[in-house]
Amino acid sequence: MNTPNDMIAIAISNPGGPEVLHTRREPVPVPGAGEVLIRVGAAGVNGPDIAQRRGQYAPPPGASPLPGLEVAGEIAALGEGVVEFETGQAVMALCNGGVYAEYVVVPAGQVLPAPNGWTLAEAAALPETWFTVTQTLVMRAGLEAGMTVLIHGASGGIGGAAIQIAGIIGAKPIAVVSDDAKADYCRALGAIAVINRKTEDLVARVKELTGGKGVDRVVDIVGGDMARTNVEISARGGHIVQISTLEGGNADVPLRQMMAKDLTLSGSTLRPQTGATKAAIAQRIRTDFLPALSAPGFIKPRVTPFPLTQASDAHRLMESRNHQGKLVLLTEFGAEDKTS
Numbered sequence: 135m136n137t138p139n140d141m142i143a144i145a146i147s148n149p150g151g152p153e154v155l156h157t158r159r160e161p162v163p164v165p166g167a168g169e170v171l172i173r174v175g176a177a178g179v180n181g182p183d184i185a186q187r188r189g190q191y192a193p194p195p196g197a198s199p200l201p202g203l204e205v206a207g208e209i210a211a212l213g214e215g216v217v218e219f220e221t222g223q224a225v226m227a228l229c230n231g232g233v234y235a236e237y238v239v240v241p242a243g244q245v246l247p248a249p250n251g252w253t254l255a256e257a258a259a260l261p262e263t264w265f266t267v268t269q270t271l272v273m274r275a276g277l278e279a280g281m282t283v284l285i286h287g288a289s290g291g292i293g294g295a296a297i298q299i300a301g302i303i304g305a306k307p308i309a310v311v312s313d314d315a316k317a318d319y320c321r322a323l324g325a326i327a328v329i330n331r332k333t334e335d336l337v338a339r340v341k342e343l344t345g346g347k348g349v350d351r352v353v354d355i356v357g358g359d360m361a362r363t364n365v366e367i368s369a370r371g372g373h374i375v376q377i378s379t380l381e382g383g384n385a386d387v388p389l390r391q392m393m394a395k396d397l398t399l400s401g402s403t404l405r406p407q408t409g410a411t412k413a414a415i416a417q418r419i420r421t422d423f424l425p426a427l428s429a430p431g432f433i434k435p436r437v438t439p440f441p442l443t444q445a446s447d448a449h450r451l452m453e454s455r456n457h458q459g460k461l462v463l464l465t466e467f468g469a470e471d472k473t474s
Contacts, residue, residue: 149189202233243413358382
C-alpha cells in the first residue's frame, strides 16, 4: 500500500474555544517497532479532546500533540515485529493522540479488528468509550451478571457503552437522562429502566426499581452535587465509578455514609495509562465483547458525522450537550462509507 509523504491534520493553535482548531499539513508518521500505521477513515470526538483543546489535558510524554484518541480505518503499514495484523485490514484502535489526521501511528496492542458489518464511522465511535468502561466498570469495579448499575448521561458515548457492556455481561442497566427524548434510545441499547433526572426523584425511583436495596454500581460523568446522591442510591458494598465531572470537579461527599455502606469510589483517566494496561483492556474487549459486537442484530452506536476539516463544528455541538450517541470526524477515505 502506497502512502503519501504528508497529510491533512487538525491542530490546536493555542488553548481556547473550538475556533482554535485549524487545518494544516503534517508529515505522515512512520510506525516503529510494535506499532502500526492506520489510514484514518473516522476519528471519534470525546471529552478529553475538548479538555486538550482548552489546555486542560496535556498529551503524555512522547504522544502526538494533535488531538484525537480513537480511530477506525485500514492498516497502511506494519512496524517491526507486528504479525497479528495485515495491510488493508479494517481495524479500530485506542490511540495516544494524533487521530485528527489522515494517518496515525498506534501501538499494535491497542488495535482491534473492526466488528463485522460496521462502517468505519460506527467503529470509530467505540474504542475510547468501550476501553474506558471496560477498564473502570468491568476490570476495576468488577461488574458481574445480576448486578444493577445506574448510568448517568446514558444517551452519550460513555453511557451507551456502559448500557451495552452491562447487557452483554448480564447485569441490569438503569439509564439516567436529562430529557425524555433520549429515553427510547437508551431502551433500544438495553436499559431495563430510564429515569429523567430533571422531572423525577432519582433517589425514590432507584429505591422503587431495586426494592429499596439501591444499585450495586454507578457510572457517573456528572460530578459535583451528584456525588452525594450517588452515595445515597448505592447498595451496601457498592462501587461508584467516576469517569467525568461535567457539572463540577469538587463534591461534598458524606464519608460516614460511605463507610457505613462499605462503598468504594474510584476515578481514573485513560490516556496516561501504560501501553501494557491499554493492551490488557483491548484483550478483554477482544475476548469478552467483540463477538457480541459482530453478532446480527447488535445495536450499533448512533453517530453524527462531520468532515475532518469541520472539527470545530463537532466540538461546538459536543459542548452544547445537545446530541445523542457519538460525534465522529470523517476523512475523504472514510466518507466512502467502507464497512469491515
